[in-house]
Amino acid sequence: MAFSERTHQTRVGSRCQRLLSDMVQGSGIRPVLFLCYINELAEILERRVLQLNYLPMTSNYMWRLLMTDAFKLQNALDLLTKWANMWQLSVSVDTCCVLGIGRLPVTAPIDFYIDGHKLSLVSFCRDLGVTVSHDLKPTTHIRQIVTKAHQRNSTQFCFRRH
Numbered sequence: 001m002a003f004s005e006r007t008h009q010t011r012v013g014s015r016c017q018r019l020l021s022d023m024v025q026g027s028g029i030r031p032v033l034f035l036c037y038i039n040e041l042a043e044i045l046e047r048r049v050l051q052l053n054y055l056p057m058t059s060n061y062m063w064r065l066l067m068t069d070a071f072k073l074q075n076a077l078d079l080l081t082k083w084a085n086m087w088q089l090s091v092s093v094d095t096c097c098v099l100g101i102g103r104l105p106v107t108a109p110i111d112f113y114i115d116g117h118k119l120s121l122v123s124f125c126r127d128l129g130v131t132v133s134h135d136l137k138p139t140t141h142i143r144q145i146v147t148k149a150h151q152r153n154s155t156q157f158c159f160r161r162h
Helices: 030-048 059-086 139-161
Strands: 097-099 120-122 124-127 130-133
Touching: 030 059, 097 124, 130 139
Parallel strands: 097 120
Antiparallel strands: 124 130
């Protein structure tokens, strides 16, 4: 099945437009094509980057493994960048960061980069609607939700008074 010379129409009676790339949003085949497309990246990372090690207790050995794993992670980021460039995709570097897990201050053994842009080291980040903190406790997530609820409640109250 060829995906060239495709057209789409936004409403009945409108002019057909030629699709230059991508699929029409809501298309039934779009998720399948996305999985086929992204599967190559998973295979590249699996072949070229070994799984990260679990850290043993001795600090000297732990530091060497941590550095090895850090270089493997940077290698994975470089492969991601190379793959994205090959397919003319852009990685949204502004939304990427490094989250250290453990007691504060958590520091990365090296700086991590995507396409030459240094990733910031953070103590918490939001992913798929959930705020994950360095200590993996839900406190930051709950605090943000409560704050948001209070803001919505006070806004609704102000509208009712007028």
